[in-house]
Amino acid sequence: MVDDRLDLAESLTGIDFKNKDLLKTALTHPSFSFESGTLEMYERLEFLGDAVLGLVVTDYIYKAYPHFSEGELAKLRASVISGEVLAEVAAEVELGKCILMGKGVEQMGGRFRKSILADALEAVIGAAYLDQGLETTARFVLQLLEPRIVQQAETKQWTDFKSRLQEYTMQEMNATPTYEIVSESGPSHERNFRAVVLVSGESYGEGAGTSKKRAEQAAAREALKRLGVA
Template identity: 50%
Template sequence: MSWHDLDLLEQALTHSSFTYESRQNSSENNQRLEFLGDAVLGLAVSDYLYRNHPHRDEGELTKLRAALVCEPSLARMARELELGYCLNMGKGEERSGGRERPSILADAFEALLGAVYLDQGLDQAAKLAIEFLRPVINDVLEGRLDRDYKTELQEYVQQRGNEQVQYVILKEQGPDHHKIFTAGVVYKGGLVGSGAGRSKKEAEQQAAKSALLELRREK
């Protein structure tokens, strides 16, 4: 995707902690774009559900929209896009785990949509919103929306201090067309959980689930 105004993209990727620490004007961070993107996202999802599910009543549509336009879903998409690594962020916020914080990731995703809306119009922004959310939409509609264990684990360890978790691929097995990955979670210098899956992301989710069980057992 090409941009007409790259300053909008830069603003969408600038967290308020960065402008605060650098003493820049607060209007240059992504908070206003997040406000705009929230409205764009709500309209895009509502329009998609209305047009593609004519037999669902208002209550069903409202529940579906709520499952899609929520912090875990948006943080998941931001993580898929690796927005956390792209953010301009203050050093203090970064040290406290800001690049993995679900609320910051969700806001960045909405800010990005707001920037696309201003740069390329509603149709393109809505199209991208649905395209990005397609995996979540499919999970919700098919009733198989899995828990986001990586987000749960991140929130859990943040409640216990500033230590962060890291994911490592411990091994890969099998041929390329049927490879199995084993991932591990490192916390405070030790391996606290591991899990396997047919993709690195699935393995990391299973490892996070294992780590959550272990850390809660130790509590």
């Protein structure tokens, strides 16, 4: 079973690991270590992978967007290496199928849990760095994240639309926007939310997202567009 998961991980990532033990450690959740009595778990590799991920993304956006200020670069980087984005990317490549975890965690939906997916992806990045070096690891990271980097850079989705909307409505309308979650859908590990933003009781925008915060940000963005200040 373990070898099958490692083979699948190599197939999904496109990386042929020289040291299979590194990959195994990167995919070992602490619950599996506890149940199997081994000392291996992915936390140290996750720590390393987080640093490698930050370096690769920082290097890429610094060179790709010379017109961005330091503040914009920092916001862009934060928006694409967030736990939520990493979990989405890990889910897209079906990394959850490869993770070694305890039966209890698995039965509670651990293979779909965002925090576990994000942690495991960072651990795999750390393992790839040790096994393959920075160049190969950078290609792997950018293969996963470059489309999101480009999208975020073009749309500037890292902007705090809620703060911008509140500043505008307080100054121009003497009112504070409020938000309501009007619907929730999807399974527990893949929820979708729809929010509406109200100003003085009137709806100014709706938005959807995979979290309440994202849905509210999307609604605020629509409100800013309607008000002509987006």
